[in-house]
Amino acid sequence: MGTQRRAPSPRSGRFTGPGAFLVVAALGAFGLFGGLSLLLIGGLNTGLQGLVFGMALGVLPVPVYVSLALWLDRYEKEPGWMLVGAFAWGATVALFFSFVLNTASGITVGLLLGAPAGDFFASVVSAPIVEESMKGLALLILFFWKRDEFDGVVDGVVYAAMVGLGFAMVENFSYYGVALGEGGVAGGAAAFLVRGILTPFNHPLYTAMFGIGLGLARESGRTWVKVVAPVTGLTAAMTLHSLWNATSYLAPGLGGLALMISVLVLPPLAGVVFAVSLSLKREGRIIRENLRPELRSGLISEPEYEALGSVRGRLRSTMRAFFKGLSQWRSQRRFNQAASELAFHRHRAARGLSPPGDEAHYLDDLVRLRGRF
Incomplete structure (x- = not known):
């Protein structure tokens, strides 16, 4: 009789099957085509030297x-x-x-109303609507397709940040290359200072507005919140983006930049941090409420239970494990992750978002990891 293999967790994060392969292959092919097209266009605008310079500076701060x-x-x-x-x-x-x-929109308006009007329309009207819609589409796909991986505001902000950082990185290739061509190394360095150091979170920040809206929709049981929150978030993203572009268009220079950062970046960024902090407290409560059976059974000790439901507690437990060795640190992190997945699965199942029968997989993972330390 062969060895019985443990069934994979339904929330292992793996994307398998023929259909999944076709989807990934299609998206990968289109992404490759789009990426190569953007690099070609960027190279035509900046030249090879400018493109290499722009790519180097664009990638540098991303990690x-x-x-x-x-x-x-x-x-x-x-x-x-x-x-x-x-x-x-x-x-x-x-x-x-x-x-x-x-x-296309800039050219169309330019032909009708003149080139300056076309440039203004493309920057202040078209770009905020189109760019936030295209970035937000990724969040919308994840929201409906991977419901067990989009639990609330924190997830919405994290996914939004990843989409926005990817967008900004490649967009900056061209900006830095053009700045190098027009102003030499000093011009390229100045562009990097503004876009890569002073305002690197603009695109992630705008998209985070929509991510927060989707996160609130996921967290709430009220129908009106599920509709109003995402619409409000996307509207806020487009509005912030439009105001930034309009101000930079109408008030260029250091004074305009200082005004934009102080009014259009710092307050919304503080709002995102506040929303994330509230959501983290909510997630801590979910974990504590849904791990009580393991506390009562003795699978999780009282100190572990308290640590699992606290950001500081988790940091302390992983740090203690780190000083016991790399293997112990990895096991602790996996145990923490498994405990969180079990708790969130129970929370989703109670709301009808996940099949209750899948709980055995999550509990099996936790028991297996419990035996490692």
Whole structure:
């Protein structure tokens, strides 16, 4: 009799099957086409030297910003392939369609009302609507398709950040390359200072408005919230984007930049941080409420139970495990993740968002990891 294999967890984050392969292949092919097209267009605008310069500066800070975005997801890490997919969508699909539609709208209005009007329309009207719609489409797909991986505001903000960072990274290739051609190294460095250091979170911030709206829709049981919150979030994203572009168009220079950062970046960014902090407290309560059976059974000790429902507690437990060795640290992180997945599954099942019968898989994962330390 062969060894019995454990059934994979329904929330393992894996995307399998023939249909899944075809979807991934199609999106990958289109993403590759879009990415290569954008690089070709960028190269024509900036030249090879400018393109290489722009790509180098565009990629340089991204690992830091991605790490900051992922750090927000303290309780239940999202599957890596979904995070990479969100980033790639922003860098290729969203940016490609945005470029095509914005260019077409600018040319059309320019032919009717003159080139200045076309440029203004493309920047202040078309770009906010098209770009936020294309970036938001990735969130909408994840919201409906992977309901067990989109639990609330935190997930919405994290996915939005990945889409926005991917979009901004490739968009900056051209900006930096053009700045190099027009102003030399000093011009390229100035563009990097403004776009890569002072305002790197604009696109993630705009898209986070929609992510928060979708997160609130997921968290709420009220029908009107499920409709109003996403619409309000997308409207806020487009409005912020439009105001930023209009101000930069009408009030260029350091004074205008300082005004935009102080009014259009810092307050909304503080609002996103506040929304995430409230959502993290909610997630902590969900974990504590849904892990009580394991506390009573002794599978989870009282100190572990308290730590699992607290951001600080989790940080302390993983740090203690780290000083006991890399293997212990990995086991602790996996145990924390398994406990979170079990708790969130129970929460979703109680709301009719996940099949109750899947609980055995999550509990089996937790029991298996319990035996490692």
